[in-house]
Amino acid sequence: MQSTLPDSLPTPRLIIGSDELVTGGGGSYEHHYPATGAVQAVVPLAGAGEVDAAVSAARQAFPGWRDLDLNRRRDVLLAIAQRLIGDSTRLAAIATHEMGIPNLLAGGAAQLAAEWFSYYAGWIGKTGGEVVSIPSGDALDYVRDEPLGVVATIIPWNGPLIAIGMKVAPALAAGNCVVLKPPENAPFTALRFAELAAEAGLPPGVLSVVPGDGLAGSALCSHPGVDKITFTGGGETARKVLTAAAQALTPVMLELGGKSANIVFPDADLDAAASMAVGAGLVTLSGQGCMLPTRLLLHNDVYDEMVTRVVGAAQALSVGDPWDSATLMGPLATAAHLERVSQAVESAVDAKDGALLCGRERPADLGDGYYYRPTVFGDVDPGSDLAQNEIFGPVLSILRFGTDEEAVALANNTQYGLAAYIHTRDLRRTHAMAAALDAGGVAVNGFPIVPPGAPFGGTKQSGFGREGGIWGLREFQRTKNVYIGLQ
Template sequence: MTTRQDAEALLPKATSFIGDAPAAGSAEQRSFVHPADGLGYAELALAGTAEVDAAVAAAREAWPAWRALAPAARRDLLYRLAGTIREHATELAALVSLEMGMPLRASVAGVEQAAEWFAHYAGWADKIGGVTVPAAPRSVHDYTAVSPRGVVAAIIPWNGPVIAAALKVAPALAAGNCVVLKPSELAPFSTVRLAALLAESGLPAGVLGVVGGGPAAGERLVGHDGVDMISFTGGNSAGQAVGRAAARRHLPAVLELGGKSASIVFDDVDPTRAGKLAAILGVVQNSGQGCFLPTRLLVHRSSYDDVLLAVAAAVGKVRLGDPFAAGTSMGPVVNGAAADRIHGVIDAARTRGDGLLLVGGDRVPGAGSFVAPTVFSDVDPASPLAQEEIFGPVLAVTAFDDEDEAVALANGTRYGLAGYLWTSDLARAHRVAERLDAGYVSVNGMAGLPPAAPFGGWKASGHGTEGGLDGLREYLRTKNVHVQL
């Protein structure tokens, strides 16, 4: 059984990894606190502009050789890296749970999924190429050639840092790019350890750098002249700033931003099963801290009461607690500031009368940044509770009367990241999936996010793709060659 003490023993002694070694920070000191008990476990300096400059310089130096590496050699190395991640999955997961409070079992699953992303893109590394264009046979030979973009600035959030890193690093490396990764200043250690493990497994120095810094480090990274592309996952206001920085230098940018996804439960499914799974997905999973989680629940009026009973029953069985304890089903939110913010949202919704409080809502006594799973029923779809991303364990439930209303409600926010629907009618499943303004739709289950499938948002949820062949192409540029014969 892995414990918090085991995780602390694994802690890197720095918040950055540059070249082939951990690197001390030059910015402000930060006290790192375990969110389950409020106790500190490290105090280290964050990365500053000097570390960003050094990591970009190391990446630029490494890129020519990495780009020139034989595709088969890059393939074999990435397969080896996938194996390394699997071998050290519990170690990396323990650091994730220490940093941000995710139950260890879920953290392990996330790290194992990260290994799958590396293995998937290893398989693409020796299959990247252009096409012959049928322009004018016998008089013209027209073809395309693809090449890596160069040095990628990748910025990830704290709510699952190892899998978040894999979504960007694996395809970028497979395509022949180098990466400077900036994790959140709240959770830098698991990605620093990841970079060290990959270096020990043969990844050349400078190909992957990690700079665990705050907003100043992020601003320096996205504005750096040595960066050729940006891939960002995070909130909308920060995403807008990144987009502006990319636009100033005409850089390509993948932006995976916020969400307020809806789960639509029709009247032809088992309301007990659908309600239970909707509660787990929208409230319990990662304590509601996920951009693609369905934090709105839309239920056909004829099934409404039964689904609410199932939701309340599922939430009532949740075991809040120590992320390292075997029986814990839901951990804390990332820190005390997040807990205070989420409770503020709950209190404001109660004061405004956005909906009826069904379960939860009160503060959890004791140490740690715990927020009880909270469900509001009869939520006004125009209210802030139904419109704004909370990033916490708060579910907003609303009834609908027909399919058209369900689709209108689901599409009735500025976001368009994911959609979920529950129905036994195959025709309806395809029809509603096509009508949802979302880049990802899950039918009768949870979001799988397999590495072979594309994932990305519409509207205010961003643009660009992670996953699949589309995600690989984000890290490539195309050149056309037109030869007169």
């Protein structure tokens, strides 16, 4: 099939050390523009051979990057941050072509990623060196924080640039080299990032980019030359990552799915709560986000009023061309994902999991793009698939509760534990709920921006490990103890 590569998209290729390959052992992937369904690029995919070459290039580059003057390493990360900001317009265009994000909203990702690189640049040289007290005084014992070596970084398609900031920035800051595997349907952001990083002075081999599917992922996760794996994605793929990593006993950090509860109490600012329920639960990334509040838990006293507000706002949403400045909600990422979301909604209707309040349709006037109207279910059965399973699309489930204890029980009643949200003016309730909710992060009266200094990660089936802050840096370091006898 003929493809037309937009000017903003970098040439599809693999970047391995100083080499650039336009073919790969994993075959190729036809990338379709989500807004029209038309093929716009053919992406070469890495196979086991290219993965091995990328890991080898990283191992060769590691000593030089590890031992580089720390001020120079810091300056490279700061230069990357500057280039991300300077390239924000093109990076936004890439995001729109890559997964259909409304261009009006896509520009913020470059600023967020730049903040992660600037933040971790500031950590360079500031960890390790602790002295351990020896009671007898006849020895000096101290601690070194050292890089791991080669980090396999597997990022998702729904927010690749932010994932690069959260994963690649701390890995590089700690002194590691990175083999970055973007998914086959979203390779362009990672490729453009590699170009910017090289311009900023990152040495060849410190970062390689190997777009690929499960074949490349399996080769990377089972490779004996990889020292750590960081993965963001779904639970099914995560189990494959863990199985592959077990062959070499490679440690893994996982950031997985969510079915986050958004709890609204009668004393809340209902305007703000309704705006967030629609904006974060349906509009953001067209619902394709792991930490989005996709379960709306409403107190009985405000249930009817909130449902009226939410349904009205959902029906008024502008769904359409992502290049239109009036568009707030674009298409889903792929035809396959559109089918999965549609099937999940149809299954919920057939099973009578809840009352369909709006949505459940593709816009008839938007051609072959992967659009799906925001869909809201009310009075959802807490034990149903609709309430329990991550749909990863613009589908909101609304449930009722009567007491604080019931709200906590409903919120915690899933296999996931990534995020939770509370709307209340009661400070006592705020602290009690935050302690009781089984989630890696709790936000009160707002949607978090995930600042780089704060820990981010989940519990239960939402994964383990943390990104952000000193916790995110230590994911990519090993601790060495040094004991020197003084007798």
